[in-house]
Amino acid sequence: MLKGRHLVEPGNFSIEEMAGLFTLAEKIEADPLYLRESCRGKLLATLFFEPSTRTRLSFEAAMLRLGGACLGFAEPGSSSASKGESLADTIRTVSCYADAIVMRNPKEGAAMVASRYAEVPVVNGGDGGHHHPTQTLTDLLTIRRLRGHFDGLTVGFCGDLKFGRTVHSLAKALSRYTGIRLIFISPPELKVPDYITQGILKKAGTEYLETDHLEKVMGDLDVLYMTRVQRERFFNEEDYIRLKDSYILTTEKMKAARDDMIILHPLPRVNEIALEVDGDPRAAYFKQTKYGMYVRMALLSSLLGVV
Numbered sequence: 001m002l003k004g005r006h007l008v009e010p011g012n013f014s015i016e017e018m019a020g021l022f023t024l025a026e027k028i029e030a031d032p033l034y035l036r037e038s039c040r041g042k043l044l045a046t047l048f049f050e051p052s053t054r055t056r057l058s059f060e061a062a063m064l065r066l067g068g069a070c071l072g073f074a075e076p077g078s079s080s081a082s083k084g085e086s087l088a089d090t091i092r093t094v095s096c097y098a099d100a101i102v103m104r105n106p107k108e109g110a111a112m113v114a115s116r117y118a119e120v121p122v123v124n125g126g127d128g129g130h131h132h133p134t135q136t137l138t139d140l141l142t143i144r145r146l147r148g149h150f151d152g153l154t155v156g157f158c159g160d161l162k163f164g165r166t167v168h169s170l171a172k173a174l175s176r177y178t179g180i181r182l183i184f185i186s187p188p189e190l191k192v193p194d195y196i197t198q199g200i201l202k203k204a205g206t207e208y209l210e211t212d213h214l215e216k217v218m219g220d221l222d223v224l225y226m227t228r229v230q231r232e233r234f235f236n237e238e239d240y241i242r243l244k245d246s247y248i249l250t251t252e253k254m255k256a257a258r259d260d261m262i263i264l265h266p267l268p269r270v271n272e273i274a275l276e277v278d279g280d281p282r283a284a285y286f287k288q289t290k291y292g293m294y295v296r297m298a299l300l301s302s303l304l305g306v307v
């Protein structure tokens with residue numbers, strides 16, 4: 001039962017609970033009007049202290065499609081945080097108005113803090129470079145729909161693996177399935193943090209490899225997860241400029257990939273996937289965006305206990 005629960009990081013839900021969400025999302029995909037009035041009278045607050053297109057809009061679209069309504073802000077400057085209000089007080093206040101809260105915040109751990117003060121379910125829409133669990137639900141549903149299963153897959157992560165929160169959450173979630181192999185492709189400066197490799201993956205017994213060479217491993221991959229270099233988390237612009245174009249996926253590089261490999265990207269894309277790749281049938285990033293809305297519909301209806 002997910003009713004009333006918080007989702008701060010992927011480990012908050014068991015793999016069975018996630019599978020239940022995917023099954024529900026697939027029912028919604030098959031019949032978009034299924035559950036259409038289920039959240040009538042319910043309110044979702046979206047508190048975005050950092051920019052967002054997909055996460056905020058897909059949550060709002062999900063809630064509206066379920067018959068509910070949304071309130072919130074996308075500009076932290078327009079909330080009382082800009083007057084010095086603590087996150088705890090903001091959350092206590094919003095708990096009085098809304099039935100669930102989605103929050104994105106630049107500080108790692110902010111969603112965890114919010115969950116301690118909220119009277120209603122809190123969903124982490126991204127906390128700094130830490131976690132982004134609903135992107136993970138999106139990524140997993142896309143893999144399940146397009147590859148059919150998780151066990152035994154080889155998944156490559158490419159780009160900014162240091163600051164990319166979607167990478168941290170997905171790697172953690174994948175480590176719970178059997179026979180998964182993860183390949184981390186990044187320049188040494190943007191390596192995946194040790195707490196993921198030495199901590200989570202070692203403990204789970206998940207096989208992994210770190211390399212800076214995309215072409216060398218391309219033919220091994222079932223899934224290639226491309227990411228943007230996270231400019232806003234760099235301490236200086238020079239490093240960003242030096243590293244930003246480390247990997248650019250082109251149709252030429254795709255020649256080495258398997259026919260059934262899929263390319264995922266949480267989006268937004270900057271330069272890391274050439275536009276020419278969009279026409280490749282293996283490019284799944286816009287399908288992924290659509291699955292994100294279905295899985296958020298499944299999540300909200302479950303947290304609000306209407307299914």
Ligand code: NCD
Nearest residue numbers: 054055126166228266267268
């Ligand atoms: C990601 C994020 O915010 O972490 N975007 C998203 O939610 N789809 C990835 C990114 O910003 O690069």
